[in-house]
Amino acid sequence: MNLQGRNGRGMRALAVGAIAVSSALVLTACGSDDNSAANGVNEKKAAKNIECAGKGKLLASGSSAQKNAMDVWIKNYMAACKDVQLNYNPVGSGGGITQFTQGSTAFAGSDSALKPEEVAASKKICKGGQGINLPMVGGPVAVSYNLPGVDDLVLDAPTLAKIFDSKIKKWNDPAIKKLNPKADLPAKEIHPFHRSDESGTTANLGKYLGKAAPGDWKYPDEKAWPAKGGQGASGSSGVSAQVKQTEGAISYVELSYATSNDLSTAKLDTGASEPVEVSPENASKAIADAKVVGKGKDLALDLNYATKAEGAYPLMLVTYEIACDKGNKPESLDAVKSFLNYTASDFGQEVLVKEGYAPLPPEIAKKVRETVPTLS
Incomplete structure (x- = not known):
């Protein structure tokens, strides 16, 4: 997987090692015959690694930063889960949060955590609950x-x-x-x-x-x-x-x-x-220095943008999926949980390096995987 570009823009597969993903995972991401890629999906592997649930249309929108990751995730997911038609519209983080708080989408993508006023707005849609931040992918x-x-x-x-x-x-x-x-x-x-x-x-x-x-x-x-x-x-x-x-x-x-x-x-x-x-x-290297500052099920992160650590690139983001902790629409809840379980899984994270993203540090991914099944 040699994607070396100008000025050292290489998509080094060993980037995953920097955040302690296993060497086996790196080899899978770099090009076995079963690997998912932007231009194709191995349906047998997708079916084996994705647990499907729900059916019908699942609408989401938001961050364009995560669009390339979403393209791969959606291809993989829909190859395995034939009963779900998932559409993600990269309208930008602000637009995605607005559409989510208006009840137009099942979840939103955002490159920054919800602000207090956005949490307040989400309570109108999340009956008995509120919107929470689920970190899903990082990147420079x-x-x-x-x-x-x-x-x-x-x-x-x-x-x-x-x-x-x-x-x-x-x-x-x-x-x-x-x-x-x-x-x-x-x-x-x-x-x-x-x-x-x-x-x-x-x-x-x-x-x-x-x-x-x-x-x-x-x-x-x-x-x-x-x-x-x-x-x-x-x-x-x-x-x-x-x-x-x-x-x-x-x-x-x-x-x-x-x-x-x-x-x-x-x-x-x-x-x-x-x-x-x-x-x-x-x-x-910079994202690994992040701390979870959200409360309860919220997993908002505090990133160290002023790091001077050797080799740490400080201009980075972690992009979130925004969903209700409680009060999700019954008709889309199972599919939302199924899809987010996949994106936070090792299988979902391993495809990201080739696309120029930094998979979540294992300890953060683990917290996401523990939280998604509790959505209601």
Whole structure:
């Protein structure tokens, strides 16, 4: 499974080892004849590893960051569970939570945990309960850029904050030159792109900049883009397309999108001995430092965005599935539990590395697997 890309964007299969997934699991993910992949599903293996329940249509929406993972999961699940038709609409985290709290979907995908007001809104739908956060997949957020002739770019949080706040406007700015003394940086205008829709990826970028560059990023870590300037594009696919076609562009996008669009990605100077490249392995080193801060069945995580650990890539996210702890719709409950049991399983997690994601640390995956069967 050699998916090595520009600037060290390799999808190393051994990334799974960084979070203590067994070597047998790694070998399975890397290409046995039974392996599930984005372009095909081994139905015998799916049937063996997925416990089906329920029937009919299952609707979900939300995070576009998890769309590529969802594509694989849905193919696997529907290959095994012929009685369930599952549709996931990547409308963005904010849109997904809104649709969930309006009762339009059975669950939502979000790149950030529910806020108190969103929990309150969920109680209208979750009769006798509330929406809870179930972490399902992790991954690095790549700083993607389009700058011909510059193949090894290093940036740090203060510089990124100033770029996205329109305070650094040229690629040959002294701050960028200091981080890249050997690079031939052109006097070109920087074109920063951000998500125009409400996005948990935007919120995670804000959390990273707020923690790692508090003196330069004064905005709240909201799903809606908070700063002035720059240009907006809808969804992860939208910002990826804009970076790909705009010389001088820079943006933030999940690694799977950067890889599939063959975008250059920057290393981050975190204060460690060497700048850190974006990879599932390096994101896993940062995610493993997360702590569960949710109460009861809620498994919201607190990520350490300001880590300076060697090789830890701090600009990462954990994407959640949002479901009711109690009060789920009876007609969809069995299918929801069946699907989420699969996505949190070893079989569900093992397919993610090839897609550029970092599987959940085993101890967190275990908590999810213990919680999903209790949904009611």
